[in-house]
Amino acid sequence: MGKEFSNSTSSSSSFMTGGIFILIGIVLFFVNGLLGILAVMVGVLLLFFKRNVRYDTTVVCSQNGFTVKVTNKQKSTSVKEYKWEDVASTHYYERYSGIDNETTNSYFKVTTTEGVAFDLWQMKDFDELIQIFNQKTPNLPYHWEKPTGIFASSFTNYKKVGRERT
Incomplete structure (x- = not known):
């Protein structure tokens, strides 16, 4: 992967x-x-x-888990590796921009048994990141789906949906 x-x-x-x-x-x-x-x-x-002072965050997803690398411009870097089973929760949320209150920023936050692994705002391939976490974390009782049809909204990109248990 x-x-x-x-x-x-x-x-x-x-x-x-x-x-x-x-x-x-x-x-x-x-x-x-x-x-x-x-x-x-x-x-x-x-x-x-x-x-x-600001930092850059990179998440690399693999078959067995994911790695989070946080780098600030003062050349300090932290790298943490997690297994998919370590994911305790995922959270999609939106915030209005503080500048004009008309722009909505989307975020995806992943919490593991050790605490918050990352909290990323929407970037290239954001939907793919959410889909990978949906697929790789069947231990969670929910996943994130984009609304479709009449209920689709341009304001909310994802909604939390319970998983069907067999």
Whole structure:
């Protein structure tokens, strides 16, 4: 299997936040030079600070379990391996963006017998990640399904469904 899923949030988040302050600073520079320079300096500081403090998470699924690798930009890395049987719960949830309250971000959280293994926001192949966990964790009394038909909603991507026990 060996499928890899990754959230690389440190770079995009830092460039977006720092870039906004830098652009504001450039505009302010023409209105008030001191405020403009100050805003540019804050933007540069935020860019470097957020880039070095945030972390990237990678989940690699294999036949026997999954590996979670968390790396921050200060070069510290933690790697933990789990067996599928270690999964105690999975949780799909959505949050409104704090910026405009119109954008919904989707997350998938996996808890093992040791605690939270990962909590990833939607990325490339997000649906495949959820499907793999649905298939590999038959020990859980539920799985996650996308609503279909009339009950399908553009607001909720997944719902918790009980497994049929035989």
